[in-house]
Amino acid sequence: MQISRLHYPLSDAFKVSHPTVVAMGFFDGFHKGHQAVLQRAKDEAQKRGVQLAVLTYDHHPAIVYRKMSSHEKRYLTLLDYKMQLLEDFGVDQVFLVNYSYEFQSQTPAQFIDNFLKRFNAVAVVAGFDHTYGNKKTATMKNFPNYVKGAFDVITVPSVNAKDKKISSTRIRIELDSGDVSGVNQMLGRPFQTEGVIVHGEERGRLLGYPTANVEHSEYQWLPKIGIYVVTVEIGGKRYLGMASIGKNVTFSDSHPMTVEINLMNFDRNIYGEVVKVNWLKYLRDEIKFTTPEELIEQLDKDKQATGDYLSDHPEIID
Structure with a gap:
């Protein structure tokens, strides 16, 4: 072209x-x-x-x-x-x-x-x-x-x-409400973003849920703050994950917004990789928990919900 x-x-x-x-x-x-x-x-x-x-x-x-x-x-x-x-x-x-x-x-x-x-x-x-x-x-x-x-x-x-009418304006509004499922129907494919894996604060690792921190362009429209089912494309292969767009409010009231993804059954060093994130389903809002234990309990539920989504849609990963 x-x-x-x-x-x-x-x-x-x-x-x-x-x-x-x-x-x-x-x-x-x-x-x-x-x-x-x-x-x-x-x-x-x-x-x-x-x-x-x-x-x-x-x-x-x-x-x-x-x-x-x-x-x-x-x-x-x-x-x-x-x-x-x-x-x-x-x-x-x-x-x-x-x-x-x-x-x-x-x-x-x-x-x-x-x-x-x-x-x-x-x-x-x-x-x-x-x-x-x-x-x-x-x-x-x-x-x-x-x-x-x-x-x-x-x-x-x-x-x-x-x-x-399907329009770009309508899709932006739906992303701002977190309805990625509706957005994907209007696109005819998963809403996809691209970013590079960078170092974060590694709190997820201490909680038993290590995350890949994806740094996006400031010009990329993202779904609203919350927890999502995603797949991440690394080197042409897709992996299941649960993504958090948020500010880690359990640990700080002034944390910048980040995109952090826990990849299921994945244990590789991918710092510096440019990855593609396919946003598939909104699970819940970001919640400020009183204790790390409460957060871990919720993450366990999110993991179960993510696994259930894969069971219903086995075609989403390679």
Whole structure:
């Protein structure tokens, strides 16, 4: 898959010699709605015998429009992971545009002339609620009026779950409530994050539950504080674990938030490993216990619940 990093205005030297079908979208999360847009574009590209291309952006477009909190600036899928998902889907070309104020200030006609025509687009595909500039005028309903027959316009309807549109916003809300099971249904795969194993305070080892401390990017959206069933991919193999996102409130009132995972039946030194965490089920909130013994008793129950989940879903580990 070829990735072209683009900045407005495009260089005069930039050319796309081959015809393309272009799917437009930010695609944060790569959920079932996004997949429907990409599948429609892929089908069209195969029918026409041309390349499948994606127009997407290097950061949240909302950064241009308003001040965002540090939480809002996080992503469901960090850029490298999103690129990998697009490649796995069969995308030939990604046009990765720097979403700047000048870029979004183009009129729809300028956007088409400056970008889509230069992408040699024979068809452009997007979701029904996609916008490409001013949210009041740059809509998919108005898009054919601006295109004026230069290429075909294909609009993909919403994909719903429980009678509500699947969206990146909805997934973020569900993660903030801990409903990773619902999120995974909307994604069509487990919600996945990536981090590196680093040294922690090793309290878990003293309790009989040693943990792998996973340091994530500050830009990674995580589920809410709590205890979860997870699998961890290390060197291409998946291992069962129970994960804690929290602040170790039993031992401190000012501990920073960490992600700690107790891997079942696992005894290897994995410091420095870059691992992938698949978030499968929410078990409970973080609790402040009076004594370490009370914590150990609860951890025993969490371990049992995690084992029960594996019994019901044996396919989750290798």
